[in-house]
Amino acid sequence: MTDTATPTPTESLLRPSRLMSRRNAAERRFRLYGITAIAISLLVLAIMLFTILRDGVSAFRQTSVTFPVVLTAEALDPSGSLDAAAMAKVTTIGYGKVIDSSFLAFLQAEGLAVDGLSDKDARAILSKEAAGQLRAQVLAEPALVGQTITMTIWTNARIDGYFKGRVTMESAERDGNVSPEQLQLADLLAENGALSRPFNWQFLTGPDASDQRPEAAGLGISIIGSIFMMIIVALLCVPIGVAASIYLEEFAPKNRWTDLIEVNISNLAAVPSIVYGILGLAVFINFAGFPQSSSLVGALVLTLMTLPTIIIATRSAIRAVPPSIRDAALGIGASKMQTVFHHVLPLAMPGILTGAILGLATALGETAPLLLIGMVAFVDNYPSLSAAGALDPATALPVQVYGWAQRSDPAFIERSSGAIIVLLIFLVIMNAAAILLRRRFERRW
Amino acid sequence: MFFLKLSVSSIAMTAIAATSAVARDQVQVTGSSTVLPYATIVAEAFGENFDFPSPVVEGGGSGAGRKKLCEGVGENTVDIANSSSRISQSDIDLCATNGVTEIMEVRFGYDGIVFASAAAGPEFALTPADIYNALAASVAKDGAIAANAATTWADVNASLPAQDILAFVPGTKHGTREVFDTKVIIQGCKDSGAYDLFLASAEGADDGEKEDAAEASCMELRTDGRSVDIDGDYTETLARLDADPTAVGVFGLSFYQNNTDKLRVATMNGVVPSTESIASGEYPVSRPLFFYVKKAHIGVIPGLKEYIEFFVSDDMAGPDGPLAEYGLVSDPELAATQAMVAAETPMGPLE
Known part of the structure; x- marks a missing residue:
């Protein structure tokens, strides 16, 4: 009889050993680190989006006042000839007076009066931009002279700030640019129904404005400039980048030269973007003589900056196509070029497009190189919308954000944040397109 | 091959642009970021009232602006450099080496510098x-x-x-x-x-x-x-x-005037800074503001002469003009400046 006691097992699946539980704990800790890292980045993103939206959403609505404007003939067409050249002699100062007197007459007719508010201060609540707009409108349509038209005119930025909560009665006491009486008048106008806060299309389409008219500042020119640049960058970057990648990946011999080129492409991708600005100034403006501040020069600089990124993305997309595809094509007699263009390139296309769009998105958000080629500027005239418009002065969306953030009037903070929202929408659209293209055309082997 | 065609055409367009000398039809201004808001106010009003396009105004600093002005004569160089300090002899020498021999110095007003603390303090x-x-x-x-x-x-x-x-x-x-x-x-x-x-x-x-x-x-x-x-x-x-909130900061007068609700200005020797006290010289911390014009470009760049005349006109730089409203201290000798601009007198050597 053998007396063998069954040994109690020191380890089992049900009772983990110390080593085992240590390993499990390490894994749990690692997962926790991962979740914390994601949570921190999400939190920072949420804070950023929250502050931008909080400051910027109000930029899309602008307080305006609607009243009839009497276009008196003696003030706007002193010669009485309705001749455009003669009428152009009346400056915005003359048109400003017409608007002012119409506004004061409107206040009187509606019985809106505030004690202690002078006529000068009462009309000062209107935007200075209105005179220029009215002048352009009348010069375009001289028949308006003598008529009474209903105009919707922006109030100045302080009155607008009052309805957006930026300006209060207390701050107006200390503010040299607005008085509590003016705010009371604005309240009366609001009760009267003359004030409205419509969606401000001008913010998306209008040109930039000077420091005295934050209410009139718009993103039109910078959006046109950014679109011009994106088109030219895409037209230059994608063909050059794809051609370079195909050659390097499929045709180039592996020798010291191609190694050197490869290393340098990776180096170029890491060069700070301002360096491309210095290069652009020296080559495109001082040497080639392209016009300053033009979106063409901006686009060429951004092309140089984006090219390495696109080449790297395209090469990895081409490399991801399995060699069996190439072998099969070559095996049935296709030439090397047919193999590449009929089989490899179509299969690599989703990756190439994704890389190109992400490269363009980086270029869209870039300011530093544009600083040196004169695109960080006050530009008041729309570039022409034909191809030649690429030679006209323009700005870009991120440049406008930067420019407005520096202005002294607090209303520009709101507009700067509003511009960030527009820029983010553009970026989200581009990134979504990249994801969509990848989903749509992705092949798995 | 869609991209290929497009890119060929765009490269062709670039080539055309490079060969044909591009005539610039708007004034290019660069320089001091202190002068920038004044220059944009003038540029905007200029675009509204004249048949010329609005000038393109850049910031970037007085020194950098003057260097750009001195890069040479020609359409791809700037026409005007804004400056919050007077041009130096080294700038004039640089200009001369690059063929920019005649520069007009236009002093259009004064700017005050104020000390301010938080309004609650x-x-x-x-x-x-x-x-x-x-x-x-x-x-x-x-x-x-x-x-x-x-x-x-x-x-x-x-x-x-x-x-x-x-x-x-x-x-x-x-x-x-x-x-x-x-x-x-x-x-x-x-x-x-x-x-x-x-x-x-x-x-x-x-x-x-x-x-x-x-x-x-x-x-x-x-x-x-x-x-x-x-x-x-x-x-x-x-x-x-x-x-x-316990700190004290240095600001330009115009910046302070646009933010009076947040800032409390300090007096200097008992004088409150304002456009009046600076104009009278009672408030001591002020400086003249200039812009420098490349005379060779007058008559070549359309609207240049009109822009500088408009800038120093009483409607703009005068004591009741929009620049004074924004915080510029109007130059008591503005009439002399206007005459100088009308006669296109270039500046003499620095004394």
């Missing part, structure tokens, strides 16, 4: 000597030079608030810093007697060198974190004041 009645004694690295103490040990404004002058010294001053790359140094720090250095002590111990071959050395010693600010250089613009100074 106490009043400050400063003098240059107070500021010097609060911010300089070494000050006069009992007839000798000693390291600055003041920690509160009350240590400097018993009538000032007992509040920790913290000042945001413009960084050395700003034109404003030059005015701050000469009109406040060196003045305060002289007023407090430190300058004479520095001069007595200064080393140099002659009196001129000794004076330079003494002034250089005056301009050394303390480095213990109580005087902070701000390299950004006034919006950054304002943001720092928001975060540190």
